Amino acid sequence: MAKEMTIDLSKITLRPYKISDADDFLMYGGDDKVTRFTRWNTFTSMEEALSYIKDYCIPHPYCRSICIADRSIGFIIIVPKSGGDRCRADVGYALAAAYWGQGIAARAVKMAIAQGLKEFPDVIRFQALVELENKASQRVLEKLGFLREGVLRKYSLNKGKSRDMVMYSLLSTDPIP
Numbered sequence: 001m002a003k004e005m006t007i008d009l010s011k012i013t014l015r016p017y018k019i020s021d022a023d024d025f026l027m028y029g030g031d032d033k034v035t036r037f038t039r040w041n042t043f044t045s046m047e048e049a050l051s052y053i054k055d056y057c058i059p060h061p062y063c064r065s066i067c068i069a070d071r072s073i074g075f076i077i078i079v080p081k082s083g084g085d086r087c088r089a090d091v092g093y094a095l096a097a098a099y100w101g102q103g104i105a106a107r108a109v110k111m112a113i114a115q116g117l118k119e120f121p122d123v124i125r126f127q128a129l130v131e132l133e134n135k136a137s138q139r140v141l142e143k144l145g146f147l148r149e150g151v152l153r154k155y156s157l158n159k160g161k162s163r164d165m166v167m168y169s170l171l172s173t174d175p176i177p
């Protein structure tokens with residue numbers, strides 16, 4: 001999809017993935033700039049994109065496509081935990097690089113949290129783990145009032161390298177700006 005000049009944030013929607021999103025998904029899932037900070041390895045084929053959408057995104061309780069005019073420009077996920085951890089959920093997201101820097105991710109995370117609060121009534125804590133180097137993502141969370149709780153040293157492996165991760169949380173009782 002061609003880059004539009006300025007996106008009207010009220011036109012951003014979140015919806016479940018469809019098989020027909022595979023082309024658009026590959027635009028961001030296949031971009032090293034986008035996958036640098038995600039757990040994904042860069043998708044390299046339509047088949048991989050299709051399988052991921054079919055086998056992971058569609059059956060998932062909350063995996064949504066960030067859309068403009070119903071075309072997928074990004075990915076957002078809420079992963080509620082179970083058992084004694086069912087009070088919390090992980091949040092993750094990624095956006096096609098052509099759309100960075102317009103407030104779209106912040107808008108999408110805000111919308112997803114509002115939906116997550118309704119869909120997962122047990123969840124009172126939304127958390128996100130962000131690589132220390134990923135300043136844009138930290139800023140997204142800080143704009144939404146997530147609390148920076150601390151740095152977890154060498155907490156995760158990404159692309160074969162250990163990473164320091166920043167833990168952020170937002171409680172269901174916290175105000176969202």
Ligand SMILES: CC(C)(COP(=O)(O)OP(=O)(O)OC[C@H]1O[C@@H](n2cnc3c(N)ncnc32)[C@H](O)[C@@H]1OP(=O)(O)O)[C@@H](O)C(=O)NCCC(=O)NCCS
Pocket residue numbers: 033034035036037038092093094095096099100101102103104105106107128129130131134135136137139140143
């Ligand atoms: C992180 C990501 C989702 C942000 O999307 P976005 O729509 O550009 O985010 P927003 O526009 O809502 O906010 C980005 C903020 O970061 C700021 N920012 C961008 N690059 C920055 C940098 N290098 N250092 C500091 N701040 C930075 C922007 O200025 C903006 O803040 P502002 O609104 O106060 O000006 C997008 O860059 C992305 O998809 N990255 C790759 C995948 C990823 O990192 N996912 C998150 C994993 S935890």
